[in-house]
Amino acid sequence: MERDELRRLLEDVSCGRVEVDVAILKIGLTPFEDLGYAKPDLHRGVRTGVSEVIYGAGKSAEQIVGIARSLVGSGQQRVLATRVDEAKAQLVLEGLRNDELCARHKVVYHERAHIITMGDTPEPNGNGYVVVACAGTSDLYCAEEAAITAQMMGSEVRRAYDVGVAGIHRLLSVAPLLQQASAVVAVAGMEGALASVIGGLCSCPVIACPTSVGYGASFGGVSALLSMLNSCSSGTSVVNIDNGFGAGFQAALIDHVRIQKKNEE
Secondary structure (H helix, E strand, C coil): CCHHHHHHHHHHHHCCCCCHHHHHHHHHCCCECCCCCCCCECCHHHHHCCCCCEECCCCCHHHHHHHHHHHHHCCCCCEEEECCCHHHHHHHHHHHHCCCCHHHCCEEEECCCCEEEECCCCCCCCCCCEEEEECCHHHHHHHHHHHHHHHHCCCCEEEECCCCHHHHHHHHCCHHHHHCCCEEEEEECCCCCHHHHHHCCCCCCEEEEECCCCCHHHHHHHHHHHHHHCCCCCCEEECCCCCHHHHHHHHHHHHHHHHHHHHHC
16 A cells, blocks of 8 residues: 555545445555565555565565565555566566556566566656766666666656766766756765765765775775765765665655655645
């Protein structure tokens, strides 16, 4: 169940279209479903505003399909499955399209981001827009994971790719774009300097996302992670190595926070 569905149910109760006992039963009916191998959280969208996302790594195609079916069956309008490699994705897509319930939803595999999305991308309803910036083409897998995540959460996303500090003029050319953003995701491997420079160019929160891109002394992204953690730019937070999903999620929350407050007043 998602918040919009809960709102409609409460409005139906208020207008007398649905009996109170029926509404209580529907709200309380199985806040999670026990599939044996997983317990999908069916009420997460009601509690947090964002429904459960499937982490695809380590799960079989059949398990991903089963969890997606459970989420869709509970009323979830959009489903994301992250970290799904291409071979597994083909099996998942086949399973979803052959499932009567899941087949009603648009299903897309975003190869570069290794993400499967179910349902249409929502119209942007945030406070402004989110910029996803990445240092180099090698970082695109992580940048796209962040961008698609934020888009599926209702943020307008603008991309600024291959703007690493080794050619600082490339980054400076998009400075006006950065300065008007609600939040910026800065994706970089190597020495991870991009986040600090972006933090000095804009007033919005910057979410630094280190990638595992780099030669041996980068230690699989640890060097970029430590550089970002030690950034001298105020307002810069850091997610884990290659965690484009977490960075995009955080940026979308920031993009929506003022609208949520306005609606609560």
